[in-house]
Amino acid sequence: MKTHALRDGFGRAIRSKRYLLLIFLANFAIAAAMSYGVARSIEGSLGSSASAETMVDGFDPMWFDGYETEAAGLAATFDPRITGVGAVFDALEGFLSGKVFTGESAILGAALLYILFWSFLTGGLLWRFQMLRGEGSFFGNCGRYFPGMFVLGLIGGFGYFATFYWGLPELRSLLEEPMRDVVDERQYALYTLAEFGAVLVAFALIDLIVTYSKIITVVRDVRLLLVLFTPFRALWFLVCHPLRTLGLTLFLAWALAILTGAYGVFGHFYPDVLELVGLTSGSYGGIAILFGAGQLYILGRIFLKMFYLSSHTTLYEAIRVLPPFEPEDDENRAATAREEDRLATAAGVGGASGGATMTPV
Amino acid sequence: MAKRLPNDATPARRSRNPLFSAPLAMALLVVATVTAAAQPASDDSPRSERSPRIANYVMNVFLDPATREIEGEQTLTWRNATDHPADELRFHLYYNAWLNDRSSFLRHARNASLPTPDHGDEDWGACIVKSMRLEPGDGREGAEVTDLVEPISPNDGNPHDRTVIRVPVDPPVAPGETLTIRMTWTSKVPRTFRRTGVRGETYFLAQWFPKIGVFEADGTWNCHQFIQTEFFADFGNYDVRMTVPHAWVVGATGERIERRKNDDGTATHHFIQNDVHDFAWTTAPDYIAHERDFEAEGLPPVRMRLLLRPEHRAKKDRYFEATATTLEMYGQWFGAYPYGHVTIVDPPFRLGAGGMEYPTLFTGGTRWISPPGTFSPEGVTIHETGHQWWYGLVANNEFEHAWLDEGINTYCDRRVRDVRYPERRMTRRYFNGVVPFVFRELPMALRTDGADRYRGFESVLKTDSMAHESWRLAPGSYGRLSYDKPALMLRTLENLLGWETMQRILRTYFERYRFGHPTPDDFFAVVEEVAARDLDWFFEATYYGSGLFDFAVESVESQRITKARGDRIGEDGSITPIGDDGIPPPEGIESGAFESHVVVRRFGDTPFPVEVRVTFADGESVTETWDGVERWKRYDYVRSTKVDRVEVDPERILVLDVDSVNNTWVRDSKARRASVKWSARWMVWLQNMLEQLASVS
């Protein structure tokens, strides 16, 4: 059933590509607007100096040392080491250690805006991702479910804060004593892995609960007040189906890791790629190649998130909404074909009777 | 140069200095017998030259890991090499810097905002002299002096500081007299402070025994409290027996001549080293020992012993290679490393003992994951190997002039890096530093590349002068003024004199002061002597002064010459308008040429002669010499083309300039393109950050 959720979820996410593009454009627009200021700041700092020449085809550490001291606000977040996969590590580390909350306020503000935008679209996306969806337009459903998505988003945000403000310090004080005399860095790396891993797992669990709450809200068309109880239903669902839900999540995490790895490999060989095509990193072509790879990576990330929503929706529907079938036959082609037949039938039935109000099977 | 690095398994071979000559050795041996009684019998020091051997120690010490205490007995044979009688002796008890948090060391550390570790009750250090006895000899009667020992604080009068003790000697030690002092003492090993101590079961022991100060030629004791600097001691011979649990590995200054297993589950390691001014050692159950021979044409062989952490197995070759490269380059540039052995200690992660030099032994340091681009352990290994020259052999007083070894060595290690490891890339470590990432595209700046603002130069260089004694440098300025500024000063000097001259200067300084205690004046004298020019102005500006260097291009203007307009004065004094015809430009200047004005500025307080290079659009350039005395200077040109480019100090002679960006002006600025390139990268970073943060939505 997990592979079914993946395959079917993938199809549903792909079919929503215009919304993928919409989200991507929002992300792009916010970032582009903000990077204009950074570009001006870099340009102003380089001015008429020869350092600008060095910065075009290479990097002038002496210029950067001066720039870093004088830059303020957004411009102060510029560091050459945010290039390529460095950006991914930077964001992930900041996210898992809670450092992002003490970061630049303009970025936090932009992130908040973007999160709201995502929240708004989530209702519509989940509505689309259902097999048995009711009437209405995409944006109509975005608006309809937005309050619920917003409330659930707040709950998720609270979960993140709680992990960071209470959980993490607690974990650190717990690890302090056993870590104190550790002199073997491999052991220290394990503790570090444990620390970041625990936070990551906590976030993943919080996110799973919130995601399933959202799915339940949309699939069951839960009224706003009752949305507050969906996390309990989501939790119950996760407890009943731990392997499938976690397995699906792990698969998607693995896909993200592969995507990031590919991006990293590209970044590493970028200078060689330039040499191959006879460009320099400061030529507009060279700039475009790296920028384009970055955009593909961002597109990939957004798609994976949509895929995450669609596949979990599919899984939930398959288990709770649609007629039962043999989940053990997952790997069996014949069974899969049978399952597809059933789904098609169910979709037909659901479409006629209005899936949102169907009683669980 | 041909350099052979055979495999580790080569059999032990006593290294011998090729400069050795039997008659000379005999002669020296006779001198040694006469001047220094009670020397340790073994003598495998360089025969061509040896140290004055003033402070000689024979020690027998027992480390008890259960209590983290060292019980020591030591016999110190000390010679008064001055023309003045010594009516007292002074000793350093460095471990008392961590006796409590009122010590001058910890007071200063707090004042300078240095990290003061949070130590538990069991983690403090101490060095307690339990007994002291002056032995009879040279017409002197033996005397028990334990009760006469008293702590003193010659530097700051801090009554809580116990890092220096004195003991009166009656009758005083006469000039040339050799005195034998027997002591017993206990050192409590702290959880690591300032590169010595213990963590887990790994001990790194430096400044761990009562060590006599330096009785100077003027008849006063140079025995500073331990506040913020490194160290100073007389040369001598060390004969040390260390008893530790029998399975533990020991590395120490010198060479091991015996390892004896005891019945009580311990083993005693006997190490000997002549002609050094300190003795450090380390012990842990899990070091892995490797050996390899260094050989290079024209240099005596050196057996390198590496004590490696198990998790750093993969770094073995890199440690050996960096050490061998430095032994070769420093050896060829400045003079041979005379001891036949060197011990490289790879300290465990977080022991806090990494990157420190001791005679014939040093600590490196690396991380579990550190690909070649991270330059770890190479960077630290080159620097600490280099200290065998600057500190180990040329042993200046680090309390007072730490820059003499740290600055010179920082300057020299850069040259090894430039020659052998020119590829340097920026690195960043993620997830508590466990995961490194090397940015192939981003070259890394070294501390000798330039005095940039970011690295704190602007504020620190103004704070204090290098000429100030190191132990009293303003809080927070010690590092900059002992490492960076002197290295930049020497780099500037190299740019003025050329590397050839610089190398001859350092070789002369090394040869003249090997086994000696030179002062900054000694160094400056060698510089002027070899360079054969007066450089007072240079040292005045860089060493004694605390002013900043900052030159800049202020403005550049190029205008087409047109016919003059305005009024004309007639011969009768009458004023009439020139009219539309104007006055053509003077003869020789074609109409349509450009008149250019270039203004350069000195923003820093310190004058310095610099070149100003002005390049015109036709590719021709003019190089002006500006003495840099005035605050600004204007250059005017009439040329057929505009000024395209102006550079103050185009060859980057003055690397002490705190802002190199304002030194240049380019007409056709590439700033827009550069900003597009870098802001596009930043934008992707932000896009990813937004996506990461939105994962909580």
Ligand SMILES: [Zn+2]
């Ligand atoms: Zn050093």
